[in-house]
Amino acid sequence: PKDPDIERIRDQFDFVRSGRVVTNNAASTQPPRPLLDLYRSLIPFYENVHRGQSNASGWTTDRFEAAYDTIAQWLNAPSRRSIAAYRNTTEAHNAVMYSLLTEFRDGDNVVTTMLEHNSNYVPWHALTREILPRLGRRVQCRIARFDHATGRLDLDHLASLVDTRTKLICCTGASNFLGTKPPLPAIRAIADASGYPQPTGERRSRLLVDGAQLVPSSFVDVQALDLDYLSFSFHKMMAPFGVGILYAKEHLLASSLPFLYGGDMIADGQVFPDRVEYNELPWKFSAGTPNILGLIVSAQALRLAVDLIGADRRLYFRTEDPLPAPVVAATMQVIGRHTARLTERAMAALATVPGLRLLGVPAGGPRAPLVAFTVAGRSPFELAAALNELGVESRAGCHCATLAHHDLGLDPPASCRLSFYLYNNLTDVDRAVDAVRRVVATAPGSAVTAGGRHRRD
Numbered sequence: 001p002k003d004p005d006i007e008r009i010r011d012q013f014d015f016v017r018s019g020r021v022v023t024n025n026a027a028s029t030q031p032p033r034p035l036l037d038l039y040r041s042l043i044p045f046y047e048n049v050h051r052g053q054s055n056a057s058g059w060t061t062d063r064f065e066a067a068y069d070t071i072a073q074w075l076n077a078p079s080r081r082s083i084a085a086y087r088n089t090t091e092a093h094n095a096v097m098y099s100l101l102t103e104f105r106d107g108d109n110v111v112t113t114m115l116e117h118n119s120n121y122v123p124w125h126a127l128t129r130e131i132l133p134r135l136g137r138r139v140q141c142r143i144a145r146f147d148h149a150t151g152r153l154d155l156d157h158l159a160s161l162v163d164t165r166t167k168l169i170c171c172t173g174a175s176n177f178l179g180t181k182p183p184l185p186a187i188r189a190i191a192d193a194s195g196y197p198q199p200t201g202e203r204r205s206r207l208l209v210d211g212a213q214l215v216p217s218s219f220v221d222v223q224a225l226d227l228d229y230l231s232f233s234f235h236k237m238m239a240p241f242g243v244g245i246l247y248a249k250e251h252l253l254a255s256s257l258p259f260l261y262g263g264d265m266i267a268d269g270q271v272f273p274d275r276v277e278y279n280e281l282p283w284k285f286s287a288g289t290p291n292i293l294g295l296i297v298s299a300q301a302l303r304l305a306v307d308l309i310g311a312d313r314r315l316y317f318r319t320e321d322p323l324p325a326p327v328v329a330a331t332m333q334v335i336g337r338h339t340a341r342l343t344e345r346a347m348a349a350l351a352t353v354p355g356l357r358l359l360g361v362p363a364g365g366p367r368a369p370l371v372a373f374t375v376a377g378r379s380p381f382e383l384a385a386a387l388n389e390l391g392v393e394s395r396a397g398c399h400c401a402t403l404a405h406h407d408l409g410l411d412p413p414a415s416c417r418l419s420f421y422l423y424n425n426l427t428d429v430d431r432a433v434d435a436v437r438r439v440v441a442t443a444p445g446s447a448v449t450a451g452g453r454h455r456r457d
């Protein structure tokens, strides 16, 4: 697929007219105008799903269910029965944790990595250090190291942590701090070799991939990669806040307990004092009124991305036409290539700023479209506040990648991060890096480095 016309794409985003240099996309991306318009156009049919006999409810239910199909197609999942919708990636990880709670046996372990976002570490920490001990079960959480110079996951170390008691390996698909993209086929192979006897009959460890930073810029084919679980958040891929997805193999969703209990996750009329019967998938994992408009609009954001890129002659936005996997792959290849180019340019320019230390994957390596750095003698918070004064939106802190910041010995555990998405152009990169250069050349506390809002983290 050919390179996209970025200026034409930028025209679809209101923020562009404000002149903001939005380079904090790993936190959240901006929504395109057609998507916001879509919200309004759904209002005449504003009704709950699966809970009414009106035309509006039927219409909304159809759109809502079709959104699940779109999301399944996006991941090349066999069907919507593998898709559970939550509020965000964090909630998806918690859903896996709680649904497996009863399955962990005394002496089991979970293997995760030092590269994880807290959302894919703290649930496993809590499970193994707080929840299961109170239930009288001892389960370990083991953490694989990474190479400090390159940010690469130490696969040998990971493999050494996995044994016949490893129920689950939880690994990020792309680090939101060092950019590392661990090799998922190699990790799958390590999981396969463990021999762990799952209650569902397989003899291997399950693999959960945190796709929050992977899915927005790559085609993640859950079947080709043989993933058991994959999570991601729509707010990092040009869609509204409030929708996170858990893909899970259908037999895992079928066999595991739901995370949340209540209405709609029950088969019609099947609640009795002595038993309840769960609804068919995926509704078994959809308790309570869901984020209906959020999900419909999020699925359409995927379709709009295809159209913005021009990956097919056919236009998909505002339709429910099946999305062929090659069209999705082509779309994501373009987004991945464009954002990688921006990242490489930023890294090359940042490398020439005096005192600046780039962290993570070296230039040319497989990297999520983000770059974190520190500057000798300068606070990342002060730098980011000064960049903000110059109109450049970055992020300072540990980005919830707290383990990796500690592991690298960063004191305070913080860095400054620029991250890119489809609508960023080369001028954004140059403006951001020029601003970094200016701020670094200026004494801390002077006019350009004053400020310091949003210090949390």
Ligand code: PMP
Pocket: 026, 027, 088, 089, 090, 091, 117, 119, 120, 172, 174, 175, 176, 210, 211, 212, 213, 233, 244, 399, 400
């Ligand atoms: N994992 C990674 C790698 C992330 O970058 C993020 C968001 N920073 C998350 C998980 C959590 O996403 P959310 O806040 O949407 O739950």
